[in-house]
Amino acid sequence: MKKLLAVALSLMLVLTSAAALADTLTMVTNASFPPYEFIGDNGEVTGIDAEIAAAIAAKLGYDLKIVDMEFDSLIPAVTSGKADFTMAGMTVTPEREQLVAFSDSYATGVQVIIVREDSPITSADDLFVKDAGHTVGVQMATTGFIYASDEEANGKCVVSAYPNGNEAVMALANGKIDCVIIDNEPAKAYVAVTPGLKILDTAYTVEDYAAAFAKNSELVASFNTAMAELIEDGTIPAIIAKYIPSEE
Secondary structure (H helix, E strand, C coil), rough: CCCHHHHHHHHHHHHHHHHHHHHHHEEEECCCCCCCECCCCCEEECHHHHHHHHHHHHHCCCCEEECCCCCCHHHHHHHHCCCEECCCCCCCCCCHHHCCEEEEEEEEEEEEEEEEECCCCCCHHHCCCCCCCCCEEEEEHHHHHHHHHHHHHCCEEEEEEEEEHHHHHHHHCCCCCCEEEEHHHHHHHHHHCCEEEEEEECEEEEEEEEEECCCCCHHHHHCCCCCCHHHCCCCHHHHHHHHCCCCC
16 A cells, blocks of 8 residues: 555656646746846846746746856757747847747847947948958857858958857957947947947848747747737737837
């Protein structure tokens, strides 16, 4: 009887653990991209993507676990099944669509150029001049990296890639590179706390952000439905406005 009871208890623990895992969605991100994701005062990942993901997970009946890692590890984590999805201010591109399934877009991103205040670079036209040799700082595996690499291939710049945006901005402030290409919102956050830098007035390009899932994920449809409902009821617009107040 004791043996049967022990077996029964062990089985219950296994089933309980399995149920707990099934009720949790794991999201991977790179928490160096404020205000979309960053480490808060409590030491946990917070920001627009974290709050939107938590709201969607709750609406679908899941708990949310967020894991911070390098940006270039995010898609491999999703495609290998180590994570259910990623949200990281990730732009939808044809190259990425070959690897993952994207959700509907929940925000628009603008790529901008950060320079030192005394820089002779006043626009992308000044930056990407053939044989000028300007060094462009970017975060590895981002669309900024992709765009700058294309310009480099045409002899219009030299690319210097960094693990995260903060390191690229620090390199710029220290005179190691000539500019940084990065999304507008983190650019504003970095410039606000780094004297001597400015953002050029002209946007480099405009992009759509979305969550990324494994190609065979069954979550995409329900995720999109929940996201649409949270946009309609004002939840997601309120989260975005909390971190990016309207300038009107």
